[in-house]
Amino acid sequence: MQAAQRTISARHDYFELAALEQEETSWYPRLLDSVRFYVYCQEVLTGAKVYGVRERIRQWNEADKQTSLAEVHAILRASEHVLPVQMHLPTYLSQEGTLKTAVIGVEGVDFTNQEHLLPLLVSLVELSETRADYFLLVPVVNRKAGRGLRCNKEVFRWLKALNEGEEAATPADWQLPQPKAATPANVQPLLGIEAQVMVEPEENERLIGTLQALWKLLEYRRRLADASSSERAWLSQVETVTRLRVETDLRWLQPRVNAENYTSLTQCVTRCLNHDSSVEEEQLVTLLESLLNTAPTQATEI
Structure with missing residues (x-):
């Protein structure tokens, strides 16, 4: 089958899809806005005729954006009355696509201290009632935004329920707050705030690269467990390349990390390269966090 597909692909030119993709990309948001406006009309303008539909949709959409933004602003200002913080409003x-993110600058909170973060998140639980889907909270110092947290709306919904003494299911792992670096692109909604560009020490980059290579290898093995002979041959090549890359990284890291960290890393590498099926993704993540937290050098600003 794969040989036949390659033969057909080599002999026939398929339709050019770029123009079609561009059309779909253009029309999908318009279709979505039309559906949302229709729902609004059914709920609010029951029975009323709507003229100049395209312009009405545009006006309604702009008004809806401003309303959504005002809701977020009101909650952030309320938080300033509860905590000694200054909020930089988006x-x-x-x-x-269909997902909205509110980027929020926070001045006066140490994002590396969980005891400081929890009161901040609790003060913002009403964000769960807004129309945004995600919230990027970034610490701001001297008008520079650093590494922050990307929070799913479900986190605030969960915290609100707990705060009100209600039972609530714990958010799924993928819904929990995730570290997120500030970039020039994602802090654009914050007027006058720049992203703090950080450069990771090379030791950290090597550690991340090594464990990422091992994780990819584990994923390939898992997904190709029942693979064909050609795919197994490809996997064998990947294993060889990964082994060479990881061994090179280990030689470079040995004089640059402490003995305990190096031992933990080499043990993990040995288990992965020797097909130890008990190694799981969570163990790699835990090891990486441990190694980075005990690294002697920190990221520097440029």
């Missing part, structure tokens, strides 16, 4: 909600 000038608009970022949108990717």
Whole structure:
């Protein structure tokens, strides 16, 4: 089958899809706005005729964006009355596909201290009632935004329920707050705030690269457990390349990390390269966090 597909692909030119993709990308948001406006009309303008539909949709959409933004602003200002913080308000909600993200600058909170973060998150639980889907909270010092947290709306919904003494299911792992570096692109909604560009020490980059290579190898093995002979041959090549890359990294890291960290890393590498099926992704993540937390050098600003 694969040989036949390659033969057909080599002999026939398929339709050019770029124009079609561009059309779909253009029309999908318009279709979504039309559906949302229709729902609004059914709920609010029951029985009323709507003229100049395209312009009405545009006006309604703009008004809806401003309303959504005002809701977020009100909650952030309320938080300033509860905590000794200064909030930098987004000038608009970022949108990717159908998902909206509110970027929020926070001045006066140490994001490396969980005891400081929890009161901040609790003060923002009403964000769960807004129309944003995600919230990027970034610490701001001297108008520079650093590494922050990307929070799913479900986290605030969960915290709100707990705060009100209600039972609530714990958010799934993928819904929990995730570290997120500030970049020039994602802090654009914060007027006058720049991203703090950080450079990771090479030791950290090597550690991350080594464990990432091992994780990819584990994933390939898992997904190709019942693979064909050609895929197994490809996997064998990947294993060889990974082994060479990891061994090179280990030689470079040995004089640069402490003995305990190096021992933990080499033990993990040996188990992965020797097909130890008990090694799981969570163990790699835990090891990486441990190694980075005990690294002697920290990221530096440029």
